[in-house]
Amino acid sequence: MSAREQRQVASDTGLSKQRVVVEAFRLADREGVDGLSMRRLAGALGAGAMSLYHYVASKEELLDAMIDVVFEEIELPSEETGWQPAMRRRAVSARQVLARHPWAIGLMESRTSPGPANLRHREAVTACLRRAGFSVVMATHANWLLDSYVYGFALQEASLPFDTADELADLAEDVYLPQLPPDEFPYLNESAAALVAAGYDPAEEFIFGLDLVLAALEPLRTSA
Amino acid sequence: MSAREQRQVASDTGLSKQRVVVEAFRLADREGVDGLSMRRLAGALGAGAMSLYHYVASKEELLDAMIDVVFEEIELPSEETGWQPAMRRRAVSARQVLARHPWAIGLMESRTSPGPANLRHREAVTACLRRAGFSVVMATHANWLLDSYVYGFALQEASLPFDTADELADLAEDVYLPQLPPDEFPYLNESAAALVAAGYDPAEEFIFGLDLVLAALEPLRTSA
DNA sequence: TGACAGATCGTACAGCGTACGAGAATAGTA
DNA sequence: TACTATTCTCGTACGCTGTACGATCTGTCA
Structure with a gap:
């Protein structure tokens, strides 16, 4: 040894x-x-x-390896349920992981060579879609759409400067609304008010869009 | 003076x-x-x-200002067409701009205070949705979904290490496929082969998902 | 024991963001 | 025109970065 x-x-x-x-x-x-x-x-x-x-070998390689650890943390799609629950679970898991490690999403733009966990993940997702009756081309479309949604959501969530509903309310009052004259930004004022009143849960927001996307993908399957 | x-x-x-x-x-x-x-x-x-x-004041402020210039380049939604063509055009424009300036998407994660062009953009988008009959809550959902898709797509596109179909073919043969043993990654091999054969146009890929998303949002409008 | 490979890391270099403060240029006032 | 006040320019320096290079130390095997 x-x-x-x-x-x-x-x-x-x-x-x-x-x-x-x-x-x-x-x-x-x-x-x-x-x-x-x-x-x-x-x-x-x-x-x-x-x-x-x-x-x-370099800090770059270290960052690549860190990203791959992130992918290790994301749940793979289950093979025992329908494609929708499977993709739903893995997308929810991906968002959770990216929200827990907000530095990760910012690193992704500059990483170009996927690590082994990343590859395993992609293989499993593609397998799930193909087995559910998506053609090769449609599986590619579905992959792009789902990943775009997950990464884009994570990116926006990471750039939110608050973590709790209270912080949001404080920030809105002290920072946002003062720079949003109601006559110039009537709709943003309306939204901000509604947001502060109702609170805001990124997990719920994520699910809403995710379910829309999943439903929109369903008709692309070839076999019923 | x-x-x-x-x-x-x-x-x-x-x-x-x-x-x-x-x-x-x-x-x-x-x-x-x-x-x-x-x-x-x-x-x-x-x-x-x-x-x-x-x-x-600092390099951070400079980066913030640069991002705002990016937003200035993105087309605002038109007020003269339906909400779908308007949102379609502005999303396509956003992707084009982000593809032209790939450094921008990587910067967004760390920018937390939106500049004036950014605010104007958000106001215009929200206005377009509200006028089309989306409730405040539904307009928020639509905003998140659309922006997530645009940013996520741009993020993935920026991390692609090739610009043309030829480069893709070369990279696939020389770099990707060698590290994808067919028995371990059957579906990724299948996808890669199809991709190389058919070529790949990010603009088309973007439109495909975008139209799915827009169609999925249509039923959320309150008024017909 | 001697030789060799694997592992550790001190030193140094070029480059970074930027604090500080000196000096030049310009504007406003008399 | 002369003096002052303000705005603008930037040389120098500090503490930080990633990492090339080479010395040293540790452990294995002949």
């Missing part, structure tokens, strides 16, 4: 690619992606900055 | 917030957002790096 393999097993002491990536993931959760530097990461691992480069 | 106002007019000589932001926009188009540094931007403007800070 080489020293390296030993290190991979003994997770408490010694480094490994796994430990580096997972700690980077945690650090990004804690401090945001801007707070993730090689030196700080090394510090959190009790190592010197340059030691990390034995496990990771 | 103050010196500053004069500078804002005389665009050839002298700086102004406009000139700084527009040049930053161009630089990002040319070199990507990673190539945009205050020093390089100053160089492109023939000025010292610190001079920029007279027109822009």
Whole structure:
């Protein structure tokens, strides 16, 4: 057993690619992606900055690996239910995961080579659609539509500067409404008022659009 | 007339917030957002790096302003057609603009305070939906769904590492397929083959999903 | 024991955003 | 025209970044 393999097993002491990536993931959760530097990461691992480069070729590769950990966290579509419940569950899971790790969605634009968990995920989704009777072409369309919705929703949610309904109400009153003269922005005022009155739950909002999309996809299936 | 106002007019000589932001926009188009540094931007403007800070409080503010320029480029929904053609046109325009400036979508996650063009855009979209008979709540749902689709599509498109069908074919053969063993990823192989055979046009793909979404929203209108 | 490979990391470099404050240019007033 | 006040420009410097390079240290095997 080489020293390296030993290190991979003994997770408490010694480094490994796994430990580096997972700690980077945690650090990004804690401090945001801007707070993730090689030196700080090394510090959190009790190592010197340059030691990390034995496990990771560059920071870019580290970010790629972090994104793949995100995909590992997303539920794969079940094979035991209909395609709609299966896609619904995996989409809900994806949104939850992306909401829990808001740094991830911002990283995706710049990552171009999908990792293994990403590939496994795509394969499972495509399999689910194809088995449900979508043609190759229609499965591609469905994939784009569903993923666009999930990622776009996550992107918008990540850029909301509040986390709770209370914060929303405060922000609306103190920041938004003052810069929205009612005569120039009548409809935004109307919306803002309704939003503050009713509160706002991103999970519910997400489900609403998701169910519309799923229903719209149903007729694209070839077999009934 | 103050010196500053004069500078804002005389665009050839002298700086102004406009000139700084527009040049930053161009630089990002040319070199990507990673190539945009205050020093390089100053160089492109023939000025010292610190001079920029007279027109822009920080790089963050500069990025905010750049995003707002992006929104200025997006067509507002027309008031003279039905809501569907209007929303269709503005969504198509938004995708085009975001595809032309791929750095923009990556910036959106971190921008939390919308600029004036952004606000104008949202107001116009909401107005269009409300006038078409969507209730306040339904207009909010429609807004989320449409914007999620547009942004998510743009995000996925920006992370595609190819621009033309030829590049796609080359990449598929040289990079993707080799890492997709057919027994482990049968469906992805199937999709990849179909994609290479048929070519791939993001504009068409976008329209397909967009029309599904628009049709799905139609029944949410209160008045016929 | 000696040799070799794997792992660690100190140092250094170029580049980043920007705080500070000095100096130049311009505008307003007498 | 002369003096002052304001606006604008930017050189220097600080603390941070990713990482190239090479020295060192650790552990394995002959």
